[in-house]
Amino acid sequence: MTQMVDTSTGRDRATEIRNALTDKLRADGVITSPVVERAFRTVPRHLFVPEGTPLEVSYNADDSVAVKRDQDGVIISSVSAPFIQAQMIEQAGLGPGMSVLEIGGGGFNAALLAEVVGPSGRVVSVDIDSEVTDRASALLEATGYGGRVTVVRADAEDGVPDLDERVDAILVTVGAWDIAPTWLAQLSEDGRIVVPLRMNGITRSIGFRREGDHLVSTSAQVCGFVPMQGSGAHDERVFLLPDAQGRNVKLRFDGDVPQDMSLLDGVLATERDERWSGVTIRHGVSFADLHLWFASFLRGFCKLAVDEGTDLAAERRSWFPFGVVRDDSFAYLAVRPALEGAGVEFGARAYGARGETAATAMVEQIQAWDRWARSGPAPTFAYWPTGADRTPIGEGTAALEKTHGLVTISWPTAR
Structure with a gap:
């Protein structure tokens, strides 16, 4: 006789914990928009983490979940912590009908983005690692997002070959030492790029918008990410x-x-x-x-x-x-x-x-x-691509040279 297994209890428990996570992110002010809230209540995060991961770990607000390690045991791919995923989507100002490029994809974040931009939007997710893209494609297909996300294997530093028009937003979900010129070339004139930018060893997830020939920050959050691979890698x-x-x-x-x-x-x-x-x-x-x-x-x-x-x-x-x-x-x-x-x-x-x-x-x-600085306004950031007309660096502003440009960190009260 065939044994019937009731999985409804597991589904209900996952939904309960997912809603509790979303409630916490809302209460903490991390989720601020209805579209992001709905995405977090909808996408089953536990189906994107490695099999056997406990639900409590899958839906912990502050913890990433390792997906792949190198030969030395160092994490090179992970499902990022929910709080930083929510923060970055909010930083990008995404909404229905928009187009977004995700650089560094594992599946779950792309599914969130698909929910946020809706059926009329577009999500392209690129990663350099074929194991990561194959896994992401399979998981997106299994969870119903296969037709809503285009997964591409490429080194994003060199551009994304299947991206035939500029996007409204770019989310970089790996630690970047610099901002590649190809990313800016694929971003619309009024678009935003959110990037975990490494500055002298310290990383911030910075939301940037264009201002003339350079970028200025709209937001910045403390974060940590696995480092970028490929042409954009920068070893300590x-x-x-x-x-x-x-x-x-x-x-x-x-x-x-x-x-x-x-x-x-x-x-x-x-x-x-x-x-x-x-x-x-x-x-x-x-x-x-x-x-x-x-x-x-x-x-x-x-x-x-x-x-x-x-x-x-x-x-x-x-x-x-x-x-x-x-x-x-x-x-x-x-x-x-x-x-x-x-x-x-x-x-x-x-x-x-x-x-x-x-x-x-x-x-x-x-x-x-x-x-x-301790009790003053938060610092602001700017990125000046090579060839931009840089303003003189004033007192209270630090300048960090990069491969493709210059990052400035301005502390408003440090004058």
């Missing part, structure tokens, strides 16, 4: 600082590298120094803009990673992975208890003969951020 430069046991502190540079990194040989064997800023913050309060301030103005800025067994690994809760190099010394962002246990004070710990200089450089920027 990593320098290893070994300790006496052969374990390493790794300095990761996304932008300019100090001239002679060999000066840091043996630096971990020196006595550690520290300096404190007097700047405090309560537990649970974001200070993400401090990271961006470092990336803007701290010369020699880098990010840190440490091997287990190093002194820094043992002290992991008392520091953050942001550093600065000065000649033969380096410093990193540290914290110590403050505000009667309700918060911490920012400072810097340093190694090297000139550790005091490195620590002081970081502390001075902590104090400058506290003075000029």
Whole structure:
């Protein structure tokens, strides 16, 4: 006798959790438009993540779900966290009848976009990896979106071959170091591009619109994405600082590298120094803009990673992975208890003969951020393609050179 399996309970549970996720994103102000809300209530996210992923994981607002890893176990494709997917669609200002290009596709986000633009809109999703595009095509077909999304395998840096007209919006769903000229060529004159742009190692999802010959930001959100592959890839430069046991502190540079990194040989064997800023913050309060301030103005800025067994690994809760190099010394962002246990004070710990200089450089920027930017308006961004008529860079604005142009970060009160 054939056994009948009732799957209605599973469907009902998925719908319940999906609606709860959507309610949370609305309550948190992440979803602000009815079309995005409807898309999140409609598209079955759990059918786009790897089989066996628990529903609670599939619909967790803050978690991405890994889909593919490289030979070293590093995630190279994932279903992004729901909160950032919703934020980026809202940043793009999409609605019914619009056309959109998604760069970096896994299926689920493209299905959301298809719901937002509706039957009269158009969605093209491109990815460089044939495994990713084949999987996305199969999942979109299985969930009823096969005829509403065009999936293309291509290196988007070189343009999308099947895109025969400009689109109203471009959503880049991988971490980009630069904005490719081909993307701008495929964007309508009044269109928007939303891109997780890496700026000296710090990423923001920035919504841009055209203003004359350049782009200006309309919004920016903290985010994190797997890095872009192909022609648009930009690898960090990593320098290893070994300790006496052969374990390493790794300095990761996304932008300019100090001239002679060999000066840091043996630096971990020196006595550690520290300096404190007097700047405090309560537990649970974001200070993400401090990271961006470092990336803007701290010369020699880098990010840190440490091997287990190093002194820094043992002290992991008392520091953050942001550093600065000065000649033969380096410093990193540290914290110590403050505000009667309700918060911490920012400072810097340093190694090297000139550790005091490195620590002081970081502390001075902590104090400058506290003075000029912490309570002020959020920074704004602009992108100046090569050949654009760049305005003079004023005080309070950082300029970061890219392959195809220049990014500026302007802090309104830092004058």
